[in-house]
Structure formats: structure tokens, C-alpha cells
Amino acid sequence: MPGSTRAFITNNLRAPILFRPGSALDFISSRPLGGAGAIIIVLMIAAALLANFFAPYDPLANNYGAMFEAPGVHHWLGTDSFGRDVLSRILYGSRTALWVGFCSSLFGTSIGALIGVSCAYFGGKADLFMQRLMDILLSFPLIVLALVVVAVSGSGLWNVILAITIPMIPRAALVVRSSALALRQMLFVEAALTLGSSHWRVISRHMLPNVMAPYLIMLTAFLGQAILLEASLSFLGLGVAEPTAAWGLMLRGAAVEFAERAPWMALFPGLAISLAVFAFNVFGDSLRDALDPKLRLP
């Protein structure tokens, strides 16, 4: 990375506290809510990675001898209409939620950032055309666009990731483009061009590293939304398919039908969704305050 770019980053992103050693502790102590979110996220990732150690039962194993069992010693959070252990399914469900969440917000933000930066860099007709296209995509509410993509691609894990990625792209592109427009006028971009750098080199080495702050903010802000969207799609029966353990799916069908007889089936997966979305939201908010207090997300 050329010296000027690094200087720009250190001068202009005043609080990249996450990248300093010992900064994680600073972050938690100075922003208790965001810190709580971060701790929940770490615990969730641990639960997802180690689900096969923690989960007391096989999340897919039917046990018709133990249907609708209330929470107790054997099944801490009870069992569902197939006798499957709710706790095990929630633990394994965190894998689905986090995998879909991370993949779709990573892809969505990255593609969006690339589009946004390229638009700002090239400008002119190409920019205008892309802006119109983004406008069209933005005139779909989030869930509607996701549903249309599902209608095209079908359900299933990767199709859900695609369905959540696509609505994220124009939103990320919009925010990143507005930050990148100022960069385009910077002296170091002009210098790089004068030195004969290719378009791709200027975009990838000089401009993209400088939109890291909005990029990271968008990434964390989307995570919570992505998890919620996955749960909604699965709940509608258009997301991940049975018998995969997914929180939204656990709330579908039997959970509502037998709500009176087995309320735990409906309560705990919803709590898991809320906790996860809460954690990512407050963490994202704190990150935004720390990195760029002025940025307003669409």
C-alpha cells in the first residue's frame, strides 16, 4: 500500500479501534451494549462451531416415543411434534442462521462495494446506467425482492443466500459510492493514475481500502437483517427445507398448530432469532458510532 493511502486511512478514519491490540476490551468497556452484543455473537459462533459437542441429541433424529415432551431433565427445552430435541435443533440452527447471515452479507456488501467504487471511479454514462439499475432494485422492499429471487431460483440453502445477497447489493453500492465519490478527487488517486496504474489497480489498491469503514459498517448492519430475512423466508416455507435445523423453519406449521399444547416449540426458536438479531444490531450500531458517527444507512 503506498504511503499516501496509509496516511489517509490513519488520518481520516480516526477511530479504527478494532484493529489496535487490546482494543476489543476497550470496545466492550466503552460501549456496554455493543460489548454485550459482541459477547453474544462470540458465544453464538462457538455454539455453531461446537454444536456436535454441545447438542445433547441428534437434531434430525425422530423419536416418536417422546413427542411434545415438556422442558425437563431429559430435554431441557422440550421436544417437537416429531420428538426431536428443541435445544439440539436450536444449536444446530445457529449454524444455518450464521452461515446464511455471514455469506449473504459478505457477498452482498462486497459486490455492492465493488459496484459502488467502480461507479464513483468511472463516472459518466456507466455510472448513470448503474444508478438507474440500483434505483430499480431499491424500489423493491427487501423481502419482496428476496421472494422474487426465491421464486426464480427455488428454495434451498444456497438459493436463500442468493435471495438475501441480491437485495443487499444496491443498498451497499449506494452508501459506498457516496463515500468513494470524494476519494475520486483525492490527490493519491490522481498520482496513481499519473504513474500509469491500471483502472483495476487504482480501484483495488487505492480506493477500496479507503472505503473499509462504511464497508465494515454495512457488513455488520446487514448481518442482523440477513438472519431475520432467512428466518422469515424459512417460516414462509420458501427458505431452507425440512429436516434441516433452522430457526424460522422450527416456527412453521406444527409450532403454530400445537401452540397451546407445546408452547416451547414456538417460544424458544423465536427467542434465539431475537437474541441473534439483537446482538448483531447493537454490535453494528456501536461499530458505526466508533468508525463513522456521521454515516446514515438507507
Add this chain to the structure above:
Amino acid sequence: MRQYVLKRLLLMIPTLFGVALLVFFLLRVAPGDIVELKYAGSGTFAPKEALDRERKQLGLDKPLAYQFVSWIAGIARFDFGDSMWTGRPIIEEIKIRLELSLQLAVMATVVAMLLAVPLGTLAALKQDTWVDYAVRIFSIAGLAMPSFWLGIVIILGFLIVFKWMPPLTFTSFWTDPRANLAQLIWPALAVGYRYSAMATRMTRSAVLEVLREDYVRTARAKGLWERAVVLKHALSNALLPIVTVIGLEFAFLLGGLVVTEQVFNLNGIGMLFVESITHRDYTMTQALVLLVSFAFIFMNFMVDLLYAWLDPRIHYQ
């Protein structure tokens, strides 16, 4: 002003055309179509001729460009065609469900406003006290809880505590307002609470900002009633950002409706939309996407107009 309104309305047409183009071709890229799905559902083996006959009847055998042009030509005459699944005119299918969804949307917005404006103002007035923290936690929780789960919890609460369930059949407001409200208030609460969360936060920060203005200090200094200071001076000036958020989060409302209608078994637009996607009912999905996008764009436009009305300093050229 009139010119501005006209220009904005005309600008909607290319955007909506883009939406129509995108949806039309996206849906047709997908492998498999409604005809295959219909036969797969019936479980019988269908000869290729039967499938082709059905496709011909639905006009699916024509070239894509022809299908698109005739569809757009129909829309220009407000003829959205027939549903490919039920065979009934789309306008009628939408018409019988629109009343319910519109009423739900309005009620949810009212719930959101009734929650957001007083709570946000209260939090701002009592900044950094336990009231403020309670309101903030309430709104953060609202953002995190999926509205369909909130709906399930509401139903569950009624079932367990009162052994009562919100009625499952829809009664129009005009025939029996009480039965109608008894049914729709719960989904409206579930959607409205989530919808209110952003607006509460916005109200709080907007009121906080206005309270620091000189004119508020002047109003207090001249001994004005605190209530008048808050209501007339602070709140009316904080209205602009609040309106923005309510308008911008309109998408939240739509998303909430799609899932909440499932929970409460309400046969509205959201339910129709999900059904049309499961059935690969192209014509219906297209019409509904166009309708929703139009509502969304139109809402943004209305917010812009409301700006000019609320703040006389804003003029549109």
C-alpha cells in the same frame, strides 16, 4: 410546485417499467413452470402434448418478447390478465384482498405512530434516566423480534391465559366494526411494534436536537408552559425526521404484512403473494410486485410532498 409533482409522477413510469422488465424476465429464466408444477401436484403422468396444450392456453408458447409486450399493453389499459393458477382475473383476486391488507397497514402505522411519538419524546425529555433506557431497550427489542414470532406469542398468550383465540374468519369493518377490530388489532400490534422501533429512535434524537435550539431556550425563558414548549416548539419542529423514517420504513411494514398474515391466517395481499410464488403463478407475481413497488415509490414521493407542507422553507422546483 405543480410542475414538480407532474415531473415526479412521470419519472415513476420508467422506474416501474424497469421493475416490470426485470420481474418478467427473471421469472421466466427459472427452470420449470406453472404447468409442470400443476401436473406434478396432481401425481399423474402427463403426456407432453397435454403440457403443451396447457401452455398454449396460457400463452406460454409465444415468444417472450411478444408475451412481454402484450402484458405491458394490457397494463396500460389497467388489464392485468388472469391468474395462471386460478384462472380468475387478477384485478378481482387483488380487489377482494386489498381491503384487509390496506386496513391492516393503516392500523399498523397508527399503532407505530402512537407508540413512537410519545415514547420517543418522553425518552428525549428524560434523557439518561431509567425512562430513557427503558424506552431504548423497548425499541431495540422491537427491531430484533420478528413480527411473525411476536404474532405467535400474542396468540399463545391469549390461548394460555384466556383460552381465547383471535377469530380466524375475516369480517369487513363495514358490516361489524367490533368483530373486525377484535381480529385485526393483534396483527396490527405485532407489525406496528416492529415498525415503531426505528421511528421511536428517530423521534428521540430529533426531539433531543430541537430541545437544544435557541428558540426552545427563549420559549422557556419567557416562562412558557413546559407543555407548550414541548408540544408546540419542540415536537412540531421534530416532525420532519419522524415523517421521513415512517415513510422510509414503509418497506418494513410491507415485509411485516407478508409474514404476519400467515400467522393470523389472514387472506390478504401478503398471503396471495407467497401463494403466487409457491405456485409459480407468473402473472399474479408480476402484478403484485408491480403493485408493491408502486406503493413503495409512491410512498417515498408522498413523504417528499409532506416535507414541503410541514416545512414552508422547503420548495421544490
